[in-house]
Amino acid sequence: MTNDKLLFASDYMEGAHPALMRRLLETNLEKTPGYGQDGYSESARAKIRAACAAPEADVFFLVGGTQTNATVIDAVLRPWQGVIAAESGHVSTHEAGAIEYGGHKVITLPQREGKLDAAQVRRCVDAYRGDENREHMVMPGMVYISQPTEFGTLYALAELEALSAACREAGIALYLDGARLAYALATPGNDVTLPDIARLCDAFYIGGTKCGALFGEAVVFPKRGFVPHFFTMVKQHGALLAKGRIAGVQFDALFTDGLYLEIGRTAIEAAERIRAALREKGYRLAFFAPTNQIFLLLDRARATALQEKLELSFWENPDADHTILRIATSWATTKEDVDRLIDVL
Amino acid sequence: MTNDKLLFASDYMEGAHPALMRRLLETNLEKTPGYGQDGYSESARAKIRAACAAPEADVFFLVGGTQTNATVIDAVLRPWQGVIAAESGHVSTHEAGAIEYGGHKVITLPQREGKLDAAQVRRCVDAYRGDENREHMVMPGMVYISQPTEFGTLYALAELEALSAACREAGIALYLDGARLAYALATPGNDVTLPDIARLCDAFYIGGTKCGALFGEAVVFPKRGFVPHFFTMVKQHGALLAKGRIAGVQFDALFTDGLYLEIGRTAIEAAERIRAALREKGYRLAFFAPTNQIFLLLDRARATALQEKLELSFWENPDADHTILRIATSWATTKEDVDRLIDVL
Amino acid sequence: MTNDKLLFASDYMEGAHPALMRRLLETNLEKTPGYGQDGYSESARAKIRAACAAPEADVFFLVGGTQTNATVIDAVLRPWQGVIAAESGHVSTHEAGAIEYGGHKVITLPQREGKLDAAQVRRCVDAYRGDENREHMVMPGMVYISQPTEFGTLYALAELEALSAACREAGIALYLDGARLAYALATPGNDVTLPDIARLCDAFYIGGTKCGALFGEAVVFPKRGFVPHFFTMVKQHGALLAKGRIAGVQFDALFTDGLYLEIGRTAIEAAERIRAALREKGYRLAFFAPTNQIFLLLDRARATALQEKLELSFWENPDADHTILRIATSWATTKEDVDRLIDVL
Amino acid sequence: MTNDKLLFASDYMEGAHPALMRRLLETNLEKTPGYGQDGYSESARAKIRAACAAPEADVFFLVGGTQTNATVIDAVLRPWQGVIAAESGHVSTHEAGAIEYGGHKVITLPQREGKLDAAQVRRCVDAYRGDENREHMVMPGMVYISQPTEFGTLYALAELEALSAACREAGIALYLDGARLAYALATPGNDVTLPDIARLCDAFYIGGTKCGALFGEAVVFPKRGFVPHFFTMVKQHGALLAKGRIAGVQFDALFTDGLYLEIGRTAIEAAERIRAALREKGYRLAFFAPTNQIFLLLDRARATALQEKLELSFWENPDADHTILRIATSWATTKEDVDRLIDVL
Secondary structure (H helix, E strand, O other), rough: OOOOOOOOOOOOOOOOOHHHHHHHHOOOOOOOOOOOOOOHHHHHHHHHHOOOOOOOOOOOOOOOOHHHHHHHHHHHHHOOEEEEEEEHHHHHHHOOOOHOOOOOOEEEEEEOOOOOOOHHHHHHHHHHOOOOOHOOOEEEEEEEEEOOOOOOOOOOOOHHHHHHHHHHOOOOOOOOOEOOHHHHOOOOOOOOOOOHHHHHHEEEEEEEOOOOOOEEEEEEEEEOOOOHHHHHHHOOOOOOOOOOHHHHHHHHHHHHOOOOHHHOOHHHHHHHHHHHHHHHHHEEEEEEEOOOOOEEEEEEEHHHHHEEEEEEEEHHHHOOOOOEEEEOOOOOOOOOHHHHHHHHO | OOOEEEEOOOOOOOOOOOOHHHHHHHHOOOOOOOOOOOOOHHHHHHHHHOOOOOOOOOOEOOOOOHHHHHHHHHHHOOOOOEEEEOOHHHHHOOOOHHHHHHOOOOOEEEEEEEEOOHHHHHHHHHHHHOOOHHOOOOOEEEEEEOOOOOOOOOHHHHHHHHHHHHHHHHOOOOEEEEOOOHHOOOOOOOOOOOHHHHHOOOEEEOOOOOOOOOOEEEEEEOOOOOOOOOHHHHHHHHOOOOOOHHHHHHHHHHHOHHHHOOHHHHHHHHHHHHHHHHHHHOEEEEOOOOOOOEEEEHHHHHHHHHHEEEOEEEEEEOOOEEEEEEEEEEOOOOHHHHHHHHHHH | OOOOOEOOOOOOOOOOOOOOOHHHOOOOOOOOOOOOOOOHHHHHHHHHHHHOOOOOOEEEEEHHHHHHHHHHHHHOOOOOOOEEEEOOOHHOOOOHHHHOOOOOOOOEOOOEEEOOHHHHHHHHHHHHHHHOOOOOOOOEEEEEEOOOOOOOOOOOOHHHHHHHHHHHHHHHHHHHHEOOOHHHHOOOOOOOOHHHHHHOOOOOEEEOOOOOOOOOOOOOOOOOOOOOOHHHHHHHHOOOOOHHHHHHHHHHHOOOHHHHOOOOHHHHHHHHHHHHHHHHOEEEEEEEOOOOOEEEEEEEEHHHHHHHHHOOOOOOOOOEEEEEEEOOOOOOOOHHHHHHHHOOO | OOOEEEOOOOOOOOOOOOOOOOHHHHOOOOOOOOOOOHHHHHHHHHHHHHHOOOOOOOEEEEEEHHHHHHHHHHHHHEEEEEEEOOOOOHHHHHHOOOHHHHOEEEEEEEOOEOOOOHHHHHHHHHHHOOOHHHOOEEEEEEEEOOOOOOOOOOOOOHHHHHHHHHHHOOOOOOEEEEEHHHHHHHOOOOOOOOHHHHOOOEEEEEEOOOOOOOOEEEEEOOOOOOOOOOHHHHHOOOOOOOOOHHHHHHHHHHHOOOHHHHHHHHHHHHHHHHHHHHHHHOOOEEEEEOOOOOOEEEHHHHHHHHHHEEEEEEEEEOOOOOOEEEEEEOOOOOOOHHHOOOOOO
């Protein structure tokens, strides 16, 4: 059931990293309790706490990204609060209204390279507080960001520190969506570590689905007890995995011998080779991103031609004549795949 | 990380059936599109349609049972409607309010052996229709049942036909939760087949999590187009798997060479041996169930003693002196496990 | 547009008590700020605090009963909690699923004369706490009762004290729906006063709609700050009245010169005359209620005959041969109405 | 409890128009059935159908604007749909998240003078339909506008016709919020009549609260049966008035002898006198609006000074040095009020 086209559409086209598959196989017929109460999940939680230098953290394993965002945001916000996000944020655009389904408004602010900055958050909170009608309005209760962003860009440590300070001043939570966090961590020049994130955010998730697992996202609340009854909220959101250990075994493997910190490197190196080739061949990028995603700005005819040979991801049509297509590499991208892609380009 | 106790607490303690693991491994590094658009999912859907003799059916793969119930019920009901369920139904008791989180009332009716009957449904619908205040009330819009029930019992074909007829007369949907459907299908004396279910229900799911898969439930709407925009509803409920093919590969394997129809047999045979031993040793059952679950009625001291050697599932305390514990077998239960269990008993 | 039939169907068939209409007229063209920030609302709040001997209470004016129940319950409960109610409770039956629309389960318990008792609440909370699956279940977070109940019966002070003690021990809120509270307060033998309610409940509402106002319910939280951001929750629930003073003026009048404590007396006296006449004429009551509602148990033919001359309220059909009809008196019921009713009976 | 300041903060500071109060008094002690089943409500519905030239219309009386918007939008949209609104729309800003509480996203588009245009709607719908990820997105299912807009401006008939055509082409509903509709109808130059609105919209409401009633909004669905079970949805949203006839009597009076078409005239004339005086005295307007609202752009010091003598409505701080204050006139504004205001200015 393979496809003749060269596939660079996304970073979730393969199964799991071989180390994870091996552990799933080795443990397959063991019996463990369900719902994440097993030893593998416990071990994975301990390793994640250690990797985040957050010894008190509450850690939970959920299945997918939209589910995780919807559950965490709904669990942290009170009913009168909304979540601030970039207008390009995943929760703003591509979650089919999952946040609103949970009863909360996404308060969108303009993005710059997919990012929010501390000044924007301050202005938004101040505007709310200074508004005489604020009791008729949705109160900002959280800031949602992602690392990397939807545009594949990265927050620098200084930016994240400023955002965190703004949130703490305002008394609102900072939540980081790390669906592709492994790729951020493997990007040369990235200066934001897992302990930084745990120190600066109130909640975040370490992505598994796009970073080497069959599925799974590890939610981390650095401060113990930050969200009461989160387990029940996970169940209520339909996000509780019966065989929780399937996620536990995978995250245990991802956090053994530093695999999670390494796993993105292949993808980043592949992306850098592709970017170099694109530069050489005169392609235009819609915007620059240093991680595992590349956004090509193409005229329509060219886009159509490329799509005959390549499976890329449609991003958007910025105007009537152009199309933006996304190339994504992953931990599984091979040198041969990249060679063939460069040939096609 | 194994446990010295003999584990008979549930049917989701192991990973996946070896045939599924093998296919996951074989396909692991293939690239496929996400969200169930891959060839394995398509193949699994075709096989499920064939097994159900429902060539027009819409089939979707979700992750877990509560999630599936919440998504299907919310997608089928209109806002003014609720779902009828037995007071012992999973949606009534053990889903942490997931149905109500979606805005719908669970209209509970008394159970008999975990089951509802057609007369109850008719009375409930008639009572609603005959009530002069019905416009101030929640309209019954669906009947939820499970096969086997929470009590491990089975609907006979005649019972299911009667329920289906009552629902069709009433113009409301019949939805069957098949979390443990493989065990029902493998039970001697069961006379309800997959084609019967597809013919008699408007929606059902074929359980994977408890029936040999790592996770996964196959939702079947026998009538094409029965639920518009279900894909988006799945996404909105956080139930859409990015690497949809992981579910697809598993269900493809489960529906290859009749595996799903066979996989429950080991569990049923093990349960029958255990039931025979229990009878012989004079144990009391809380109620009789022919499938893979056994409900022991024990006095407290005995229950405590047993739980030191066995990991069983707490069911309930029917009164101050007694406890009901559940023994569950599964496709993975071995002859040795059963031998040891009988020794302990 | 009057009706030839004698109307005893409900206690919300007339407009407002003349004292309220007079004040609405007198103040009609004054200008005041909106949303309950006006002086009349402030005055009404002060008078209600005084009448309840609850000087710190937060008081809000909402429009109707279902709205009030849905808003208060949603504001007090956290997402993982549900509200305990009698299976006959208004929130359980006749609010079209408004509580579930807000995401919360109504945990129904059997009623006795429309009432819950402390032992039931304790058992329900203990069952939850003792259940090993409780994290998969809806946590009881509040008890909902009404005074009078749906059956027109009254909690005695000792019963209310016991319920309150059970709730406080369990750490859950006690909420009293006082849609018809004026009739309770005016019933001979009632020993529960407004200060008792304020002392024993965490939230309650003093009904206006059925007790002399055009509309309006006064929500009282005896403990200041018990519900944060309640104003915004009221707005979000669509329950905030722009011209809040229309409710304020009415409650100000209802709590001037003890009107609220008097206003039910006419209704109770009328009901007592009717009950005496019914006894004399050999009618059967479905159950006894000492307040302004009377529940006649009639065979069908008799019920049909009566309904030709009287507009009563359909209650239910307890079996195939009988019908229960409700007679309700109100503050506006006249001696002549009662005379004519007794003639017809 | 009057206020020494001259009050021009809003158009809901008084009670009801004397004609309505008179009818409420005259009918006060009549007995009628509840929930809008009374003769006055029926008469009001008939008059509204006639005024709208919509003989088949379904008409319902709700209490307030936010409630009406939340109920209508939730009743018309399906779960996967959102409502398009101007970023300045009331549903986008000042309803405390009531639309999201109902589970729906407000899809905001930039406004021009508070308005949306047909081209924007087409682009938004086309963008959704052309997006390959649309199944992961919220589908536009309705357009929300208001007449007058939040900025006091009016849609011209040609604009409304274009919007309506765009919606019908797109197969989505057009909903018009007429909270201040009487002022639109009374504005010289307005060319949009009630029959136009009924012809061009799928749902709209005729505002009572701000247009002469104590409270109340008349929802009109020109096409009979457009929203199934709307009555139950109203109940579920807590928006059903027990004494429905209080709204019915008021709307019956508003639609007797053309009162609704006249009632805004006083407000418009007052606003025109004030605008003339402002022009003369050199005040700056934040933007021009022809209806009963005037938006003054003032430097902060001036704003503060004015607010000592006048109660105006805070609108926003467009920058650090300026404030926008709103003057609103109403059906109750007197010549003397205007004289005094002009003196103060």
